[in-house]
Amino acid sequence: MRILSGTYGFDILSIFLLLISLFLNFGRIPRLISLVLSAIVIFRAFSKNIYKRSQELNKFTSAVNNILRKFNKQLPYMTNVSLELIPPMFTRLKYDINQKIKYKIVSCPNCGQKLRLPRRKGKIIVTCKRCHNEFNLRT
Ligand SMILES: [Zn+2]
Structure with missing residues (x-):
């Protein structure tokens, strides 16, 4: 540094x-x-x-x-x-960016529950973990 x-x-x-x-x-x-x-x-x-x-x-x-x-x-x-504070912040940032690249956050059309789905899986059938509503989605 x-x-x-x-x-x-x-x-x-x-x-x-x-x-x-x-x-x-x-x-x-x-x-x-x-x-x-x-x-x-x-x-x-x-x-x-x-x-x-x-x-x-x-x-x-x-x-x-x-x-x-x-x-x-x-x-x-x-x-x-202290500069020692900075690297953990960037580690966290990197982690968050990775999460954003890997996953897509969608809301269930029935109950509004936020669901985390893997990206680039093509057309998938999502089952809401809260209300068990099923819907099609392209990720
Ligand atoms: Zn739902």
Whole structure:
């Protein structure tokens, strides 16, 4: 990780953006937003304008604290988040992407139960695990 020396690295704001972008990946919201957020995280990590990035972090921390104060809580002020946190996040991301490639999530037309089906199996008959309704599907 010597490549990151002299650059800003990751802070809690980056982690937050990364989590949002991961979350958006599973919603129906266009992927573009998620991609843009990831791009911001990468840009911030490699940025050498440490002053400006710290200011962004300050703004973010105080905005979050304004909300947290209502619950008598406070965000710890953390500049660089340990890089050891990053690899597990990517492992998780890789796992999620793999799942998305391998499986297709569909809703049962009868009861709305979400079902996970293997992709690229051609025409299959699906039996809903909740209501036992059967329906044809192309995966
Ligand atoms: Zn069903």
